[in-house]
Amino acid sequence: MVKEFSLGLGLALLIFLGFQGFNVAPIFFFGILGYFLFRLLSKQSLGSSGRFTTYSVSNQMPEVEFADIGGQDTAKNELIEALDFVRKVDKIKRLGIRPLKGIMLSGPPGTGKTLLAKAAARYTDSAFISASGSEFIEMYAGVGAKRIRELFKKVKSGAKKMNKSSGIIFIDEIDILGGKRGQHSSHLEYDQTLNQLLVELDGMSIDDQVNVLVVGATNRIDILDEALLRPGRFDRIVKVNLPDKAGRQKILEIHTKNKPLAPGVDLEQIAKETFRFSGAHLESLANEAAIIAMRQQSEVVKQKHFKEAIDKVMMGEKLNRRPSEEELERIAYHETGHALLAEKVKPGSVSNITITSRGEALGYVRHNPEDDHYLQTVDYLQGQIAVCIAGAIAEENILGNRSTGATNDFQKATDLAKKIIFSGMSNLGVVSKAELSSDKIHQQIVEIIGLQEEKVKKIITQNEEIMSRIVVDLLQEESMEGQEFRSRFGIETSKIV
Structure with missing residues (x-):
């Protein structure tokens, strides 16, 4: 009401001054300019209006308990x-x-x-x-x-x-x-x-x-x-940390209450395979599994849908691109090398092997840790380095050379080697990260990774026949479950040295 009265009074004053012979154009111009400046500043919340006024207290309690x-x-x-x-x-x-x-x-x-x-x-x-x-x-x-x-x-x-x-x-x-x-x-x-x-x-x-x-x-x-x-x-x-295995299972139970699950769905196994998943990841996993089930025209969500959903949440959607036959063979040997060393380091750890392109990965091995790890020993870290470099070693030993597909593997191996050094578990003993020269760090990384390279080369060489049979099956089926991998080649893989 006050604004309307002030506006009317201002207009009346301008009309009066105009009839008296005054030039009201400058006054009118600066008045309009001032009004727009005032509105601009108001939107920046310098006044009582603007974005901040969108905050409000809800009349209803949050539904979350x-x-x-x-x-x-x-x-x-x-x-x-x-x-x-x-x-x-x-x-x-x-x-x-x-x-x-x-x-x-x-x-x-x-x-x-x-x-x-x-x-x-x-x-x-x-x-x-x-x-x-x-x-x-x-x-x-x-x-x-x-x-x-x-x-x-x-x-x-x-x-x-x-x-x-x-x-x-x-x-x-x-x-x-x-x-x-x-x-x-x-x-x-x-x-x-x-x-x-x-x-x-x-x-x-x-x-x-x-x-x-x-x-x-x-x-x-x-x-x-x-x-x-x-x-x-x-x-x-x-x-508020990432949930452990029991916590992940509880979260999965909450997010699958409204979904029709097949009798064979094992949420405990899914929780085991989703190490370091957050609650948001697990909610997305349950939702993606239901989407995959709908896409395949299934009335219930099955274990295989959850398996594929895990891959999608971790790696992204399947890509339409398909590498050449020569590249697929290289990818198969690369991933088989990873899987073989993973079984050597920790039997039963491989969950799935695939050469299907997904996200940025041309192929991958999904591992299945039986228990969550909060402390890591030097033996564990060395074993993980061996798994990382096994793909490149398999390419080199069997196909004659390496490829750029191992770039990320080497980066992970380097990070693991640094963890060994800065945790006081290398030949340098307890060291100060700030006072250790880059040359010394590089020398230790080469030494740590080099030691594992020799071990991996020996294992790959002694098991080329096993790897070749795995590669043939991968080229035909494109993926292989970890349990199938162990049951089909259990006799041979148990003799890995």
């Missing part, structure tokens, strides 16, 4: 313990306990940090509002700080409207605004935004009408400012 999140029992238990302080305010007041102000969820992408934050809101019956760290940073000074203030105001006002005593603010990718201060010399917008967040955290009290809990999520906790993580601000750091 802790029971819907699998593979994170340790993180859930630690988070629930912290959230009980929010639910039992009267009890913590009697005991003189300072309320938790912030909880930091730290872990790799796709492990369920956002789901945990939503489940926390439902568990505590709190008003919930979410934001991303990137939404607080603009080129204009003061914008991020203003948005932080408005975020806390919105969650408090939203909680009051919903008759709730607590609110949860979830900030995803908090490392964008919470990085170490002083790193951005161009302007202080990052530092001002972080300072405002620290001020808001310090201003929170147990006697507030609405108790606010800030939940942050990051996969780069190492770059966060120390002031943000000190006690009294983000009091708890909850590790």
